[in-house]
Amino acid sequence: MIYKADYFILEDSMLEDYFMEVEDGVIVGFSKNEPDEYEYLGEIVAPGLVDTHIHGYAGKDIMNAEEGALNVISKGLLECGVTSFLPTTLTDSKEKTDAALKQVALEYKDVEGAKVRGIFLEGPFFTEKYKGAQNPAYMSDPKVDYLKEWIEISDGLVNKIAIAPEREGASDFIKKANAMGVRVALGHSDASFEQAVAAVDAGANIFVHTYNGMSGLHHREPGMVGAAMSTDAISELICDGHHVNPNAANILMNAKGRDKIALITDCMSAGGMADGDYMLGEFPVRVEGGTARLKEGGSLAGSILKLKEAVKNVVDWEIADIFEAIQMASLIPAKSVGIDNVCGKLHEGYSADFIVLDYDKNLKKTFLNGKLVYSK
DSSP: OEEEEEEEEOSSOEEEEEEEEEETTEEEEEESSOOSSOEEEEEEEEEOEEEEEEOEETTEEGGGOOTTHHHHHHHHGGGGTEEEEEEEEOSOOHHHHHHHHHHHHHHGGGOSSSEEOOEEEEEEEOOGGGOTTSOGGGOOSOOHHHHHHHHHHTTTOEEEEEEOTTSTTHHHHHHHHHHTTOEEEEOSBOOOHHHHHHHHHHTOOEETTTTTTBOOOOSSOOHHHHHHHHSSSEEEEOOSSSSSOHHHHHHHHHHHOGGGEEEOOOBOTTTTSOSEEEEETTEEEEEETTEEEETTTOOBOSBOOOHHHHHHHHHHTTSSOHHHHHHHHTHHHHHHTTOTTTSSSOOTTSBOOEEEEOTTOOEEEEEETTEEEEEO
16 A cells, blocks of 8 residues: 655654555555555654553553453554553552463453553552552562563563662662663652662663652752753653643753653543543542542542643643654654664554544544554
8 A cells, every 4th residue: 555645754754745655564665756546644644652651441450450451452542543552550469460460461462452562560669658549558679589570471571660769779670670671760759869860870761750759859859850850761741731730841841852751641441431430459539520530639540641632732732843742652652661663653664553643633543554443
């Protein structure tokens, strides 16, 4: 098939009035030469989005280790413009974490929607003060033996883990995790600026949902946020308008550069569902008004954000253009966990996983391996 669009968004440029050739589900190349036959896709064609921090969708939660749930999430994400994702756990007992990882390992090769590109362990090596919607009963200092076991039982899928840098043994853990091919993120932490920078120096390369669940920026103690702003580590951002004020998002983007920002959702099981009562791990959650909050205390409990909405939001807020927004939701998150060799950009030799947007940044179509799998 040969496709035409007003614009194709590549990793380093936007091609205007080009044609893209796809053969056997793979991108062959781009050309200005008009072929005899082609299909006009629409206004903007971009790489399929990559969500590297997502707990659930369509009523399903990774932590429940429910047979078939991974496929439900995978198919549901196509309506979000997501074609690659990292199923994400949260802080819980080792037994429940083990079960969740084993279930993903059993099913990830057979999902029918967005492709599973790894697993993100969000916890349990966090700090109680910034527990958020995570259970402090299961928090501890980082254990390399646990990580080794989780890599093994997940069929080697674990490629990202989050820890609090002030936990004892954090630097040693980071180095050993990196040596095992696992990227280390920093979050749910009351670390000082110095502790966070030391963790980055040890090899941590991501800040988890920056601003949320971490020590803030103060002029006498720059904290985790200050470290996020002043290091080369990639900063996750939840751009739903509830977790982070758009002006604060803009400040972070300006401090770091938009090539160091990964838009993520932190979406929980209520994503794509009606308002009502849900569970996040062991905690009852109320979803209404565009947010998911713990029933007890009212803290934000993940989000119900769709990644396509984050792309639209940052452009509508006038803090990024469409090219930057797409990179922040595809290439940058893919780079953060070392999967940009298989996804995150439109490039010859890559699977033809792409989305079609109109000029208002609304998702019109999602393609997977060159096949239309969602249309609005």
